[in-house]
Amino acid sequence: MDEIQGMISEVVFRNEVNGYTVLELQDDVEENTVVGYFPYVNIGETIKAVGTWVEHPDYGRQFKMETYQVVTPATLNGIERYLSSGLIPGIGAATAKKMVEKFGLDTLDIIQYNPQRLTEIDGIGQKKAQKIYEAFQEQRELKDIMLFLESYNISPAYAVRIYKTYGANTIKVIRENPYNLADDVFGIGFKMADRIAQSMGIPLDSEYRIASGTRYVLSQFHNNGHSYIPQDKLIKTAAELLDVREEAVENMLMGLYIDRKIVVDDLDGVKAVYSIAFYKAEVGVARRLLALAQYPVFEVNFDIEHEINQIEKEEGICLATNQKEAVEKAVTKGLLVVTGGPGTGKTTTIKAIIRLFERMGLSVLLCAPTGRAAKRMQEATGRESKTIHRLLEYGYGDRDEDMMFQRNEDSPLEANVVIVDEVSMVDILLMNNLLKAISEGTRLILVGDVDQLPSVGPGCVLRDIINSEAVTVVRLNEIFRQAQESLIVVNAHRINKGEAPILNIKNKDFFFMREESQTGILEKIKELCKDRLPKYSGYSSIEGIQVLSPMKKGICGVINLNTELQKILNPPHPTKNERQYRDMIFREGDKVMQIRNNYKMKWQSLWDSDYEGEGVFNGDMGIISKVDNEEQTVEVIFDGERLVRYEPSDLDELELAYAVTVHKSQGSEFPVLVMPVIAGPPMLLTRNLLYTALTRAKKMVVLVGQERCIYSMINNNYVTRRYSGLEYRLRRLGNWDEFMGNTISIQE
Numbered sequence: 196m197d198e199i200q201g202m203i204s205e206v207v208f209r210n211e212v213n214g215y216t217v218l219e220l221q222d223d224v225e226e227n228t229v230v231g232y233f234p235y236v237n238i239g240e241t242i243k244a245v246g247t248w249v250e251h252p253d254y255g256r257q258f259k260m261e262t263y264q265v266v267t268p269a270t271l272n273g274i275e276r277y278l279s280s281g282l283i284p285g286i287g288a289a290t291a292k293k294m295v296e297k298f299g300l301d302t303l304d305i306i307q308y309n310p311q312r313l314t315e316i317d318g319i320g321q322k323k324a325q326k327i328y329e330a331f332q333e334q335r336e337l338k339d340i341m342l343f344l345e346s347y348n349i350s351p352a353y354a355v356r357i358y359k360t361y362g363a364n365t366i367k368v369i370r371e372n373p374y375n376l377a378d379d380v381f382g383i384g385f386k387m388a389d390r391i392a393q394s395m396g397i398p399l400d401s402e403y404r405i406a407s408g409t410r411y412v413l414s415q416f417h418n419n420g421h422s423y424i425p426q427d428k429l430i431k432t433a434a435e436l437l438d439v440r441e442e443a444v445e446n447m448l449m450g451l452y453i454d455r456k457i458v459v460d461d462l463d464g465v466k467a468v469y470s471i472a473f474y475k476a477e478v479g480v481a482r483r484l485l486a487l488a489q490y491p492v493f494e495v496n497f498d499i500e501h502e503i504n505q506i507e508k509e510e511g512i513c514l515a516t517n518q519k520e521a522v523e524k525a526v527t528k529g530l531l532v533v534t535g536g537p538g539t540g541k542t543t544t545i546k547a548i549i550r551l552f553e554r555m556g557l558s559v560l561l562c563a564p565t566g567r568a569a570k571r572m573q574e575a576t577g578r579e580s581k582t583i584h585r586l587l588e589y590g591y592g593d594r595d596e597d598m599m600f601q602r603n604e605d606s607p608l609e610a611n612v613v614i615v616d617e618v619s620m621v622d623i624l625l626m627n628n629l630l631k632a633i634s635e636g637t638r639l640i641l642v643g644d645v646d647q648l649p650s651v652g653p654g655c656v657l658r659d660i661i662n663s664e665a666v667t668v669v670r671l672n673e674i675f676r677q678a679q680e681s682l683i684v685v686n687a688h689r690i691n692k693g694e695a696p697i698l699n700i701k702n703k704d705f706f707f708m709r710e711e712s713q714t715g716i717l718e719k720i721k722e723l724c725k726d727r728l729p730k731y732s733g734y735s736s737i738e739g740i741q742v743l744s745p746m747k748k749g750i751c752g753v754i755n756l757n758t759e760l761q762k763i764l765n766p767p768h769p770t771k772n773e774r775q776y777r778d779m780i781f782r783e784g785d786k787v788m789q790i791r792n793n794y795k796m797k798w799q800s801l802w803d804s805d806y807e808g809e810g811v812f813n814g815d816m817g818i819i820s821k822v823d824n825e826e827q828t829v830e831v832i833f834d835g836e837r838l839v840r841y842e843p844s845d846l847d848e849l850e851l852a853y854a855v856t857v858h859k860s861q862g863s864e865f866p867v868l869v870m871p872v873i874a875g876p877p878m879l880l881t882r883n884l885l886y887t888a889l890t891r892a893k894k895m896v897v898l899v900g901q902e903r904c905i906y907s908m909i910n911n912n913y914v915t916r917r918y919s920g921l922e923y924r925l926r927r928l929g930n931w932d933e934f935m936g937n938t939i940s941i942q943e
């Protein structure tokens with residue numbers, strides 16, 4: 196490591212979000228470029244930086260700072276530049292010069308300890324002296340805060356976020372209760388807050404620690420898809436994590452319950468602990484669904500059978516019995532669920548339902564949980580379809596700082612019918628928000644495949660609704676002739692029923708390639724993606740062929756697959772810029788995926804520069820079009836039309852996507868799908884997962900690996916249990932009032 200010291204003569208670039216800065220540092224002899232994460236530095240300040248000299252391809256020799264220390268300006272020139280940098284309002288170049296001429300090297304001490312004396316300078320009165328003093332103090336404070344945070348090894352990027360959250364109170368808030376960080380600052384979780392707290396000497400059994408740790412465990416369960424957690428499980432897990440007695444956690448739970456930070460409900464003898472939001476959502480969903488199901492939609496003065504006949508004639512099809520039943524019930528019921536596997540005619544039924552309502556003169560709105568699913572619905576029906584978020588006008592209200600759904604009980608959707616596709620992907624929170632915006636009298640039709648993996652977010656809403664038997668459900672189970680042509684569809688159904696798939700029939704679309712070793716599987720997948728499949732299928736390696744893997748880690752996990760596929764599909768090239776982020780390289784031309792819902796991320800249409808919007812969602816896939824190392828940005832084009840610019844602090848929302856996990860692929864469809872089949876944890880390698888993976892493919896599936904692993908997945912009918920009370924709430928219709936939300940009264 197080298198060390199350099201000098202005065203900051205220029206700040207060339209600064210990223211306000213993460214503190215990444217390019218600056219010029221002047222020492223006695225020369226000016227050097229220094230780059231690094233400086234949360235807080237100003238022109239005129241003298242710093243001592245530790246780091247290494249590097250040769251940048253475009254900007255030449257520069258110093259890459261690892262750590263630095265601010266040295267109070269010690270020269271007359273340094274003090275003058277520091278004061279005239281615009282840092283302290285009221286001091287410009289002329290005043291700074293006068294101050295340094297008058298007070299020399301004591302200038303900064305005078306401002307801090309004897310500001311009264313500033314009035315000795317022409318043009319500075321009492322008031323101005325006071326202002327200068329206050330601004331100077333503020334700067335000091337900021338520096339103290341940064342030093343304080345640094346002393347707990349908090350990286351500059353987090354330090355900036357923390358300071359932005361608490362401002363001048365930062366040190367006080369953290370000293371009082373460092374666990375506040377986990378609640379208040381995005382990106383800081385319990386573990387980081389706990390590390391800081393431990394280095395501050397906070398005891399293991401501190402109430403703050405137990406409260407924060409308990410809520411952390413609860414949130415982890417929610418992150419894993421559970422709507423609640425059984426109380427005894429929560430107590431045990433939290434006590435283990437915190438290394439405290441179970442009674443301490445139990446007492447804390449009581450406190451959190453009394454403070455209404457959590458809800459403890461009795462679900463048929465099980466004490467269920469909920470975070471408030473999930474409790475409200477679950478109760479809300481149950482209440483609203485039942486209200487819709489029981490609402491007497493107005494008498495239909497319409498010969499439905501005759502109309503269905505007409506539609507069949509016009510469309511040149513003959514609906515199957517249960518498709519007809521679905522169309523009829525869509526009209527006569529306030530709430531209808533239609534479920535079926537691939538090729539069972541869900542889309543055809545949706546189209547017939549839309550046609551019928553249009554003939555009745557009723558307005559229909561279409562939506563789906565992801566952008567891709569909505570786009571597919573739109574293409575299949577020829578009618579506009581939006582994401583649920585867009586339909587509910589998710590965005591900023593007039594007064595609110597936070598984003599919210601503008602369509603809700605006060606401003607419901609204006610439509611006679613709302614049809615939602617891919618409902619298996621809708622979690623309990625989104626379902627609650629959707630239902631809030633649907634007033635009684637509007638018919639709601641939920642369509643999905645209940646055998647798909649459940650939503651990424653908490654709950655298993657579709658499964659619970661169907662299992663509750665409280666709502667009208669039509670099951671489509673006939674695979675139509677056209678769909679039967681496809682071995683993908685046939686095999687998906689076979690697998691779903693626990694039967695072996697049919698493999699390797701000539702001119703079909705479902706293939707298996709035997710390969711025993713993991714490295715052999717990897718090599719085969721690389722070969723398939725690079726040459727064989729593009730040639731055979733006509734689809735491009737990057738956009739048309741998708742590798743799915745059940746797992747993240749290991750030779751055939753998505754992390755390694757991405758590294759290996761990137762090497763052969765988009766290798767380094769002198770014309771392609773790239774950027775290292777953590778252990779990933781983002782290179783121009785790479786296929787990437789957004790891995791978190793980000794409603795605030797801005798996008799711009801590639802084709803119409805006036806058309807722009809907000810929101811990039813979990814599972815959206817795109818191609819990196821530009822890596823700008825000067826601006827530190829990465830640009831991605833999603834769906835060939837929306838351009839999104841990622842700042843360095845956004846990059847943790849992006850991953851390479853040559854290969855993605857089956858879970859992440861939900862709601863997407865790909866022309867050609869390649870998947871390794873290898874042994875692994877039985878909780879992961881389930882029939883449900885294989886079924887979900889296969890149903891993502893439209894034209895071709897290639898499984899590569901060990902045949903016995905296909906069978907062991909098919910035989911593994913383990914469905915990960917999700918703690919959800921929705922089915923139970925829906926079932927308990929009889930004792931409705933006594934049951935719903937009785938435990939604690941919560942204003943919705």
Ligand SMILES: Nc1ncnc2c1ncn2[C@@H]1O[C@H](COP(=O)(O)OP(=O)(O)OP(=O)(O)O)[C@@H](O)[C@H]1O
Pocket residue numbers: 512513514515518535536537538539540541542543544675676677678
């Ligand atoms: N009543 C019917 N008679 C004949 N063919 C039908 C009928 N209903 C659907 N089909 C055909 O069956 C195939 C699958 O139908 P559809 O696309 O509606 O199913 P889906 O459940 O939406 O499938 P996926 O989930 O795979 O998209 C299509 O080719 C469709 O034309």
